[in-house]
Amino acid sequence: MTIYGSAQYLAGIYYEEKIKAITADNDDLTSVLSEMRTRISTLQNQIDVIVEKDKALRLYANLPEIDQDIRKMGVGGRVTEDFNLDNLDPEDESALEKMDLNLKALSQTIKLELMSYETLFETLQTQKDRFESIPSISPTKLGYLSSRFGYRLDPFNGERTFHHGIDIAASTGTHVYATAGGKVVYARYNGGYGYTIKIEHGYGFATIYAHLSRMNVQKGQIVRRGDVIGFIGSSGRSTGPHLHYEVRYHNNPVNPIEYIWTDASL
Structure with missing residues (x-):
C-alpha cells in the first residue's frame, strides 16, 4: 500500500507538472498568435495604401485598373500541414490556419503589385522619353x-x-x-x-x-x-x-x- 500510495503521489505530481507545461505552452502560443494577428493587420493596411497608389499611377499612365477578381486571387491549403498540431486546442489551430491563409493572400498581393509596378515603370519611362522629345517651350525668351x-x-x-x-x-x-x-x-x-x-x-x-x-x-x-x-x-x-x-x-x-x-x- 505504501508503494502504491507513493506511486500514485508521484504520478499526480508528474501529470500536474505536465498540465502546467502544456498550459504554459498554450499561453505562449496565444501570445504569439496575438502578435502575429497585429503584424498581419499592419501589413494589410500598408498593402491597402500601396494598392491605392497603384490605382492612381495607373490612371496617370492611362493604364486600366487591375481587375478586382485578379486582386482576390484564391488561396488554399495550409502551410501548417508540416507541423504537429495535436497538442493545440481547436481555437488556436483554427486561428493559426486563418493566419496561414491571410499570409498566403498577402504574399500573392505583394507579387501582383510588384508585377504591376514593373509594368507602370516601363510605361511611364516610355511616356517620359516621349514627353522629352516633344517641342514644348518657346525657342526664344525675347521678341x-x-x-x-x-x-x-x-x-x-x-x-x-x-x-x-x-x-x-x-x-x-x-x-x-x-x-x-x-x-x-x-x-x-x-x-x-x-x-x-x-x-x-x-x-x-x-x-x-x-x-x-x-x-x-x-x-x-x-x-x-x-x-x-x-x-x-x-x-x-x-x-x-x-x-x-x-x-x-x-x-x-x-x-x-x-x-x-x-x-x-x-
Missing part, C-alpha cells in the same frame, strides 16, 4: 511674333504663299533655345534659310531654326531642352533680324504655336 504659320503674302514678291513656321523678331544675338531634347542632324548655311539648325527629337518630331547669326552646335551633337543652340540674326533671305522656327511631325509642318506650352505669349 514678338512677326509672322504666323499658314498662308501669307511673301514679303519679297507679295505673292500668297504657305509659311511653314513662325517668325519671331528680336535683336541680333538673342539666344535661341532647343525646344526639346534630340540630335542635331545639320547645322549649316542653307540657302534662303541662311544659317540653319535642324534637330530630330524622336517619335516623329523635328524642329528647324533659321536665319541665325551664329550657331552654337554642330552636326551629331546631342542637346537637351533649353540648351542655347544659336543666336538670332538675318542670314539668308531675310528682311531683318528674326528667327524662323518650324515644328515638323513625320516631316509634315505643324503650327509651332501649338507646341509652346509655357505662359509666354508670342
Whole structure:
C-alpha cells in the first residue's frame, strides 16, 4: 500500500507538472498568435495604401485598373500541414490556419503589385522619353511674333504663299533655345534659310531654326531642352533680324504655336 500510495503521489505530481507545461505552452502560443494577428493587420493596411497608389499611377499612365477578381486571387491549403498540431486546442489551430491563409493572400498581393509596378515603370519611362522629345517651350525668351504659320503674302514678291513656321523678331544675338531634347542632324548655311539648325527629337518630331547669326552646335551633337543652340540674326533671305522656327511631325509642318506650352505669349 505504501508503494502504491507513493506511486500514485508521484504520478499526480508528474501529470500536474505536465498540465502546467502544456498550459504554459498554450499561453505562449496565444501570445504569439496575438502578435502575429497585429503584424498581419499592419501589413494589410500598408498593402491597402500601396494598392491605392497603384490605382492612381495607373490612371496617370492611362493604364486600366487591375481587375478586382485578379486582386482576390484564391488561396488554399495550409502551410501548417508540416507541423504537429495535436497538442493545440481547436481555437488556436483554427486561428493559426486563418493566419496561414491571410499570409498566403498577402504574399500573392505583394507579387501582383510588384508585377504591376514593373509594368507602370516601363510605361511611364516610355511616356517620359516621349514627353522629352516633344517641342514644348518657346525657342526664344525675347521678341514678338512677326509672322504666323499658314498662308501669307511673301514679303519679297507679295505673292500668297504657305509659311511653314513662325517668325519671331528680336535683336541680333538673342539666344535661341532647343525646344526639346534630340540630335542635331545639320547645322549649316542653307540657302534662303541662311544659317540653319535642324534637330530630330524622336517619335516623329523635328524642329528647324533659321536665319541665325551664329550657331552654337554642330552636326551629331546631342542637346537637351533649353540648351542655347544659336543666336538670332538675318542670314539668308531675310528682311531683318528674326528667327524662323518650324515644328515638323513625320516631316509634315505643324503650327509651332501649338507646341509652346509655357505662359509666354508670342
